[in-house]
Amino acid sequence: MKILYPLTALMILFTVISCNSKSSDKEGNPNNAAKQITPELKIPIDSAAISKFYQTYPKLVKFQGDVLALYKKKGSTQLWLDNKGIVEFGSTLFNKYKGLEEEGLKANFPYNEKITPIFERISDNKLSKIDTDLMITNLYFYYAEKVFSGVDEKTSTSLQWLLPRKKVNYQVFSDSIFEHATINDDNKSKMFSQYYKLRDVLKKYREIEKKGGWKMIDVGEDFKKFKAGDSAVAIAQIRERLAVTGELKENNKSAVCDSTLIAAMKDYEIHHGKTPKNIILKEHIDELNVPVADRIKTIIVNMERCRWIDPELEKGKEYIEVNIPEFRLYLIRNHEISFVSAVVVGKAMTKTVIFSGMMNNIVFSPYWNVPQSIINKEIKPGMAKNKNYLAEKHLEWNNGAVRQAPGVNNSLGLVKFLFPNSNNIYLHDTPAKSLFERENRAFSHGCVRVAKPRELAIELLKNDPKWTPARIDKAMHAGKESWYTLKKKVPVYIGYFTAWVDREGKLNFYNDVYNRDESLIKLLTEE
Known part of the structure; x- marks a missing residue:
């Protein structure tokens, strides 16, 4: 399904002050006072230039119609360049793209090897100014599609998701982010609220992963259950595991199953779709042993589903x-x-x-x-x-x-x-x-x-x-x-x-x- 992107209100002014005037200052020095305004940078980007761009970079062609309409509305001139180089918001956009992992996404812009030198290895950028501007514009549409829309409706339908898909108002969205020169949604209003909550816990679980995750609990194949009063090395392991994700507030490292551990385990069971019990069973150990990497995948999957909801x-x-x-x-x-x-x-x-x-x-x-x-x-x-x-x-x-x-x-x-x-x-x-x-x-x-x-x-x-x-x-x-x-x-x-x-x-x-x-x-x- 074709996504209709906005004809954004990109209010970017490219005025640079230079000191080349030969006028006199108040003391009569002819080359020292009045400052001449350097002409605003104007790079023509018309339909022919845009068409040529997509012939060279066909993996971005789905954005062509929207890009063409955007440049036409903005006077068919560049959007991201001024006399000093890339405007500040262009760098903001690139940084958000590089941080896509925080949104549960991979940073895989189809021409990453072309977009990166524009911002990180400027001397390696071999693109013309026209193609540089167009590449950044395509990065914007790519980012907006990935983060705010997710996979297309045809794909979600094939996954048997028949809830009505969110219709993103890109006009309002773009006007807002370009007016404030930021893509941050500080009031968390552009997405289904669950998305932001899952994004927060994704950060937490990635921190756990960086620290090594949690250790496997080894109870042996003949394990039946633990109850209050039982003692085993695995009980200390359970205690350590529950402390990592917060069900157990303090880990005293005891190998004895007590009421505090049972209460923490019940809390864990409630929040993992289990009926809380006064004993710890093999099914609970299996649940505790699910690797943090798998939990992260589950969070990412559900963040994507949230992108589809209005x-x-x-x-x-x-x-x-x-x-x-x-x-x-x-x-x-x-x-x-x-x-x-x-x-x-x-x-x-x-x-x-x-x-x-x-x-x-x-x-x-x-x-x-x-x-x-x-x-x-x-x-x-x-x-x-x-x-x-x-x-x-x-x-x-x-x-x-x-x-x-x-x-x-x-x-x-x-x-x-x-x-x-x-x-x-x-x-x-x-x-x-x-x-x-x-x-x-x-x-x-x-x-x-x-x-x-x-x-x-x-x-x-x-x-x-x-x-x-x-x-x-x-x-x-x-x-x-x-x-x-x-x-x-x-x-x-x-x-x-x-x-x-x-x-x-x-x-x-x-x-x-x-x-x-x-x-x-x-x-x-x-x-």
Whole structure:
């Protein structure tokens, strides 16, 4: 997809004062006083020069249309050069490019060997002034695309990310950065806020990596568990490991498992998608032994996903967000979390889709209209083996299709929440409550099962005095399907983040349940 870059308001003035005037000063010295203004540098850069540039440097050709429009607007003259050389902001841009690692990106401008001498080895710059200016302009567009847009929409779609992509307003962005001669976003407003939080922890984890990371914990193949009171060399290793990432505030180097260590381990488990326990298991050791380099990759991948999200999303007064790897749903109201529920998401073979919709209806005591895929794969084989299969499952034929009657045995439970979409995905209750006790909750056919559906309905209807909790309970247990249309639609965003900094500033890691991280990290780190 072609990215539309701005016709920026590059307010760069190239006026240089020189002392070549032969006018007299107030004491009559003819060559000593008035100063002549050297003519402003004007280097014509027209469409022919731009076309020739891209013939020589074809790897940058995707920027050609935008570059042409930019120079045309600015009078078809240079943007980055004056009589002294490169204007200061050009050097600022280059320094930001050289610091792309801080943004979780590799510095791989297609013509790095040409751009570097312009700033670092000036005597080695063999480019003409025209090509020098054009090369810097292309560096600007390259930087803006990499940092503020990320991979193109076609690529993110191929990675099955169907949430609406952020549409960067490059006009506003460029006007701001060039007016202040900086690319820094001091008020952190240009990106989804999670991006900045992950960027901060990336810096922290890179510092840990520079210091050698953390040591592996060796418990042996026959290890079962550690509990309070146990003593082992590995316990001191666990203590040291938790001190590195901050779950343990002080490391007394004790080899005895005590309540302080158990509490620190519980904190670690909570922020790594685990159910906290009073014992330390092999699965916890495996999690602790994930190398810091792998954690850094996970942070980088999720920074990229943040580039795709419009920061305006967070300004909504009310919306629902579901994070698939976290197995959790949040209702955000007035920028605060007003409701949280565990969820069950799709199995690896029937993945929950990453997309968004607008919730418009709540259905109480719903029928379940069985998808044809399930009829073919499960119901027909079941009927072939058992003539009473439909009755036992509370299923019935309905105009050539199959549906399940309302009630406590219904696969959708007692309520469902609809946001129309082509994927036929919605939120719903379930009679299979025990699944919410699992750490890994990928069991559904694709829809999102909610652990606390009654409470969610109450929250969504709390501003409608007619829908009291008692009335909601009655509708859920009526045994007859009834629909309620929300007075105001509620946005629903189903996302996929394996690293997330929560509102308390704690970094959380979640299992890559659909194995989506690896393909994205390859895209971001390939030469």
